[in-house]
Amino acid sequence: MIKEFSINSNNVIVNFSIKYCQTEKELLDSKSFEKILHNQIKYLQKQNASLLDRLHLIMPSTDLENEFLRLFKLLIIMDKQSIAEVNPEYLKVFQHTSDVIDFIEGLYNYWRGLERYALIQTTGDKSGIQNVNFIEAKNAFTNLVLKTYRRIEENLMEKDQNIYRQLSAGINAGIVLTDNKIDLPSTYDKVEDIPIIQKIVFTPPFIIYPNENKRSGLFERSDVNPIDYIELNQSHFFCYPAKVGSSLAFVYFHRDFMNHGVSLCNLFDLAEPEEYINKSPDLIYVFGARLPKHEKRTVYYYDKKNDIHVGYVSNTKEVDYFGYMKKMILTLHNLRMIKLGNLPIHGAMVHITLKNGIEKTIAIVGDSGAGKSESLEAFRTLSKKYLKEIKIIFDDMGSFHIEDGKVIGYGTEIGAFVRLDDLEMGYSFKEMDRAIFMNPHRQNARVLLPVSTYDVVTRGYEVDILLYANNYEDTNDVLRFFDTPEKAIDVFSKGRRKAKGTTSESGLVESFFANPFGPVQEEQATTKLINQYFNQLFDNNIPVGEIYTKLAIPTFERKGPEQAAKQLFKWLQQ
Secondary structure, three states, X not given: OOOOEEEOOOEXXXXXXXXXXXXXXXHHHOHHHXXXXXXXXXXXXXXXXXXXXXXXXXXXXXXXXXXXXXXXXXXXXXXXXXXXXXXXXXXXXXXXXXXXXXXXXXXXXXXXHOEEEEEEEEOOOOOOHHHHOHHHHHHHHXXXXXXXXXXXXXXXXXXXXXXXXXXXXXXXXXXXXXXXXXXXXHHHHHHHOOOEXXXXXXXXXXXXXXXXXXXXXXOEEOOOOHHHOOOXXXXXXXXXXXXEOOEEEEEEEEHHHHHHHHHHHHOOEEOOHHXXXXXXXXXXXXXXXXXXXXXXXXXXXXXXXXXXXXXXXXXXXXXXXXXXXXXXXXXXXXXXXXHOOOEEEEEEEEEEEEOOOOEEEEEEXXXXXXXXXXXXXXXXXXXXXXXXXXXXXXXXXXXXXXXOOEEEXXXXXXXXXXXXXXXXXXXXXXXXXXXXXXXXXXXXXXXXEEOOOHHHHHHOEEOOEEEEEEOOOOXXXXXXXXXXXXXXXXXXXXXXXXXXXXXXXXXXXXXXHHOOOOOXXXXXXXXXXXXXXXXXXXXXXXXXXXXXXXXXXXXXXXXXXXXHHHHHHHHHHO
């Protein structure tokens, strides 16, 4: 059973199914408030704060936790004058109201500084009252926190405030959990009873502050199923059933990484119960199960017997970055695609309709920092001038399939995980009502935005143009096309780019087929697919070339992709 309340250094989780506060007194009597109050006093003690010394001089006893609990419970029903008449020991406290106000503000800011989550556990019946009223319950809890905070301060100051800020002081995000049973092979008994997320609601702007801001290293193949050796407490994990393109993924994440688990809702659609009940998943990913020595481990395994691709990332501070959540899921999906004879593509793909009515599907291949997302952003900013419509099929990862002799592109994600610096100035703030921001104050700050729909992502579009994003060559050319598949394969397979600090790499680097998320691990099988697909493209007279984004060249970070996009649109019009 998931506890009523849990807290770590970054987040707090409140289980509304066990305890839901509806009055100020219930809130002050709750274990959650008691723990928050305890932590704030401990923090002041650790800081050797002078405020604590002043409070000890004026409070009736040295037991500050109980004294403040008692005082707050009085202040929600009486003003300070009435309290002093009944309890003369508080006269000294009320002579130093400013110190008490300082403590209340510090306590309130500590609470607001945490990432705050609520959960409700329901039965499989969608009509359950807890399910129906979850949004109302979340909003009511926010109002209760604000009401309690304001009443205590106003009774202490003996006047109403003149300015009221309707902050999101309650819960940042909430999840509805279901006890739906899933059909997993016996190998996966350790995760079978982990509750499944049925709904997510979050209050924008949703801002999280993970420990890391970049990913490092490759995901390594394991000869042993990690499920066999990991130990996990099922009450500390949640399952996000994700629709990753055509793959069904069960993503099990530890409560320490609740921020990354909730953020998945802007990247992958939640599968409906009928899409996973009595069905075996294609992918299983365990994120955050601890190892005895707290070592970092990022591995994948193919369970041939059950035809399941399994991923595992251990619980360490180094993996507290959304890239570890996203990229392992995509790696597992790509490995599945390779086994099915489909070619994983690390890049971006759009279907555009020009002003003159011409429709084209353009795919741009490139590793992190090559300019694929920046090119999409340039397409978006120039769309009013050149385009009638733009549909994003994938922003980071997709796959090519050969159907009836044609190369068809499919996506995986409904969202985009992009650097704030790569977006048009102010655009992310215009989308604030849908965005999830990650470390906006740091280098390589990211935002997670929904950019497409599952229907568009999985519809399938014939590839009309395939381009490699060249971010390092300073040339007058913007487009260059290959006249043989061999020349194209050489450039695409080398995957050359100049690293821009989005990973731990630096300088001019290469990664096989610009895709370290599946093709690098299965290079031999991918090489066969590359030859097959590129020959098919040339047989179909599909233009294959390079687009010079110049993203890694100083002063061209923004205008390079924009110039490339303009030239591409003009070329298409001709």
